[in-house]
Amino acid sequence: xxxxxxxxxxxxxxxxxxxxxxxxxxxxxxxxxxxxxxxxxxxxxxxxxxxxxxxxxxxxxxxxxxxxxxxxxxxxxxxxxxxxxxxxxxxxxxxxxxxxxxxxxxxxxxxxxxxxxxxxxxxxxxxxxxxxxxxxxxxxxxxxxxxxxxxxxxxxxxxxxxxxxxxxxxxxxxxxxxxxxxxxxxxxxxxxxxxxxxxxxxxxxxxxxxxxxxxxxxxxxxxxxxxxxxxxxxxxxxxxxxxxxxxxxxxxxxxxxxxxxxxxxxxxxxxxxxxxxxxxxxxxxxxxxxxxxxxxxxxxxxxxxxxxxxxxxxxxxxxxxxxxxxxxxxxxxxxxxxxxxxxxxxxxxxxxxxxxxxxxx
Numbered sequence: 001x002x003x004x005x006x007x008x009x010x011x012x013x014x015x016x017x018x019x020x021x022x023x024x025x026x027x028x029x030x031x032x033x034x035x036x037x038x039x040x041x042x043x044x045x046x047x048x049x050x051x052x053x054x055x056x057x058x059x060x061x062x063x064x065x066x067x068x069x070x071x072x073x074x075x076x077x078x079x080x081x082x083x084x085x086x087x088x089x090x091x092x093x094x095x096x097x098x099x100x101x102x103x104x105x106x107x108x109x110x111x112x113x114x115x116x117x118x119x120x121x122x123x124x125x126x127x128x129x130x131x132x133x134x135x136x137x138x139x140x141x142x143x144x145x146x147x148x149x150x151x152x153x154x155x156x157x158x159x160x161x162x163x164x165x166x167x168x169x170x171x172x173x174x175x176x177x178x179x180x181x182x183x184x185x186x187x188x189x190x191x192x193x194x195x196x197x198x199x200x201x202x203x204x205x206x207x208x209x210x211x212x213x214x215x216x217x218x219x220x221x222x223x224x225x226x227x228x229x230x231x232x233x234x235x236x237x238x239x240x241x242x243x244x245x246x247x248x249x250x251x252x253x254x255x256x257x258x259x260x261x262x263x264x265x266x267x268x269x270x271x272x273x274x275x276x277x278x279x280x281x282x283x284x285x286x287x288x289x290x291x292x293x294x295x296x297x298x299x300x301x302x303x304x305x306x307x308x309x310x311x312x313x314x315x316x317x318x319x320x321x322x323x324x325x326x327x328x329x330x331x332x333x334x335x336x337x338x339x340x341x342x343x344x345x346x347x348x349x350x351x352x353x354x355x356x357x358x359x360x361x
Contacts, residue, residue, distance in 0.1 A: 128170025193238025236321025261319030
């Protein structure tokens with residue numbers, strides 16, 4: 001069990017971190033939503049991956065109003081490296097908890113305190129929260145409508161879920177730092193899926209992950225089909241790396257996008273020889289049309305026309321990314337190589353200055 005100093009209040013035991021890279025359009029809204037209630041004095045680290053769009057200047061300008069802000073440069077640029085950097089700062093300051101926040105999100109009042117209280121109450125190694133997608137442009141709205149459904153997220157509990165409980169993975173919000181340090185933090189060779197990879201190691205080590213459905217955040221989804229496809233292609237690559245690293249078979253909901261991609265691609269390629277094979281991509285095209293028609297009617301908005309394409313962008317890009325990375329890694333390993341990105345990080349993030357780091361639950 002995590003041993004906490006009796007004199008330390010939960011509000012004094014936490015550091016919040018916001019990893020950023022070119023988030024000028026969102027960072028001020030994010031910070032203002034976080035700096036509410038008791039969090040007005042909570043240390044908040046903006047760990048920036050060398051932004052070029054003015055993100056750092058916006059943060060520096062907000063320091064006058066929010067003196068609890070600290071801007072730290074992250075030369076590695078990855079979110080995984082940003083979290084590990086923030087964890088080292090928090091441990092050096094003798095904190096017990098780290099709350100992860102995303103620049104693309106808008107947070108409810110007292111979010112940081114709510115996550116900290118949930119960590120303390122449940123004694124979980126990690127607390128995850130529910131994401132509610134909410135867009136403003138036409139494509140963002142359609143993207144949001146589909147992503148929080150089983151067709152978009154495969155039924156992930158943290159996507160629009162309503163039930164609290166222990167899970168094996170979710171949207172990262174809070175960490176017990178002793179657990180985070182014990183496991184070596186995030187694997188910094190992961191550009192995507194670092195959260196799921198961490199959760200895999202955490203649960204294998206006996207740590208518990210609690211989904212607190214009473215804590216919800218608004219997430220702004222990607223605003224174009226191209227950016228959405230790029231995002232999910234990288235998600236698929238990250239999942240493939242996690243799968244091979246831990247030799248864990250994907251879940252059925254993760255195999256369905258792969259099946260959709262393979263089926264559509266093969267159906268188109270062999271159609272000149274076997275005309276009936278066109279029925280596979282044809283059926284998927286009908287699904288796209290039906291999904292768009294449904295959301296246009298259900299939401300009474302012409303923006304729903306993008307919902308089917310957003311779904312296809314998620315499915316096909318994720319499947320392509322998964323297979324691309326899987327093929328690349330299997331080929332590399334078959335040649336006898338031992339790439340750095342397949343090595344498991346086992347070194348602690350940092351050492352405590354105190355001895356309050358008993359982390360076995």
